[in-house]
Amino acid sequence: MAMTKISAAEIRKLAVLSRLRLSKKEIEGYQTDLSAILSYVEILRDVDVSGLEPTNQVTGLTNVMRKDELLDYNVSPDELLNNAPAIQDRQFKVKRII
């Protein structure tokens, strides 16, 4: 089986893309894990799939429609804001963007 080797730089790039912060030790650990997992899935490489389309979902449902009408969820905006780490003037408050 072909071995896939993931570098520390690749792990760091994936971490940035995924908004994850990793320690040096974690980076090393994930290098080993991801290399092993991606090597395992190499068994798919030589599978003949000519003439087949990818499957995205299995229900066969297409264009599920519903009426565009107002529904009562019995939830007030204040209740939704209760879970927020920080609010101001009934709005979510976030850290500075630039």
Add this chain to the structure above:
Amino acid sequence: MIWEPISELAKKVQKGRITALSLVEKSLKIIEENAGYHAILSLTKDRALQRAIDIDERIIRGETIGRLAGIPFIAKDNFLCFGAETTAASRILETFNAPYQSTAINKLEAEGAIVVAKANLDAFAHGSSTENSAFGPTLNPHDPQKVPGGSSGGSGASVALNMVPFALGTDTGGSIRLPASFCGVVGLKPTYGLVSRYGVVAMASSTDVIGPLARRVEDAALVLEVMSGRDIFDGTTIERSKTNYSTLNNNLKGKIIGVIKEHFTEGIDTDVKKVIESSIELLSKNGAIIKEVSLPSVDLALACYYIIVPAEVSSNLSRYDGQRYGLSANDAKDLNDSYERARELGFESENKRRIMIGTYVLSSGYYDAYYRKAQTVRTKLIEEFENVFKEVDYLVGPTAPMTAFKLGQNTANPLKMYLADIMTVAANLAGVPAISIPVGISQNMPIGLQFMAPQCADHELLDIAYSYQENAK
């Protein structure tokens, strides 16, 4: 003492022969007595007691409550639920109070059921042992040195410990059936789309399903009957062809059951193999026709699964950013820092592992080689299922190649942990229904038998599992 069958218990409550309050109190007492197994993350005690009192008062007034009158149950802690936090066993949702409830719980409550507690799981349902819970693992009721399976390990253990007549789980790649097998209970994964997932923490949207864990097939069937059906809040729900799942037929005569050849090759524990072979013999002795069948791509299912699922995970978990709800780092210096800090502190290492695998296989340059390839092999697998179901009514085999393993045994090697799902993931990729029922014991540890049926043949699936259960008595 095992709880009486749910339908009988509910009738007794409705007739006023026992009270809903006494059932809820009994359940809460058993939960408390077994706290050491850590199957439970939180109690919905106050709300449960109040609901029980209300139901008892309505019964005195002569009202009809429903098919689950007064029945206590436990929900896996990834179901949004009133009365306690919904944490998904993660730090990032540790203090999250659901502002609305999942459709599944609403439907059960509408028939009189009462949620009493939230069960432990692998954080965000990522795992096969419940060891990935941010709040510590659940112990197997048959041997506290061992895992209960996962990710619905708390649900499986809670039913095995008789805390409740049934518990809810979610199954993305075996997360209901594996704990059912390891804990010696019934675990049902319905056809994809049969039960609404509205209000359940999403893991991999193309394979996630909701289902019950119970002590008897008929109990699981009744719960499915109540929960299933179209939901305008979940556009992936399908229409049901039959709805009377709890009317079960004990009949094995002439049923054609395919034994999956690939599930009896290397890697299967010899005791598990022996027990499964003798249970297949029981099916045959009682009139079923046993046929060996081959699903060549089933050996590729796990590799497909560990591409497709992390891909969907990486997308579904991007919403946890610590801004609108969940854990947040107060001292973050800017927005990006606050995202990264919340996710660093809030996710378990398995969550991060899957997010990164998913991000990798979806990256430009790798997308075709990994994600698209896996989705196409998935088509091949589905075609093999369709073809084999032209020849047989059911497929049968072990739920897992082993019995419950020791705590800590596989935690250092994620790939080895993933192999616990090798016999369960195919049903999720194909969207077909599957059930695990307890059929034997090896060195005190339970062994589960798995049946699979064609898409939407959930009733037939429950029939065959029920037939086995009755013929094994």
